[in-house]
Amino acid sequence: MASPKRETPDRVYKICDRRSWEQARASGRYFGSGDDARDGFIHLSAPDQVAGTLERHFAHQDDLVLIGVDVSPLGEALRWEPSQGGVLFPHLYQPLDVAAVTSEVPLVRAPDGRYQLPEGLVPC
Helix, strand or coil, rough: CCCCCCCCEEEEEEEHHHHHHHHHHHEEEEEECHHHHHCCCCCEEEEHHHHHHHHCCCCCCCCCEEEECCHHHHHHEEEEEEEEEEEEEEECCCCCCCCEEEEEEEEEECCCCCCCCCCCCCCC
């Protein structure tokens, strides 16, 4: 059986708490969350996956930052692997070098309590 295919975007995203991201910026590398460490890779999302990831895994967390990452310097350490339902998600098998980061946007909540996403990303 053939593995699922996905067009690779130029940018992927990481949702993380502000404090962890500030530490990563200071050191130059992001080593991931506790969940990332448990799973052995940094969980990332494609642009069309950010809203769902935010809703499923971060809905009750505050003080979050959305990190945009250029995929080109990640090389073979970035792998697209099936997750729930066979959907391919980007997984990074090395610490994230902050030099690959192209944007960092604080995530704020709308009056209805849902996060507002940057333009170009599908809102929750």
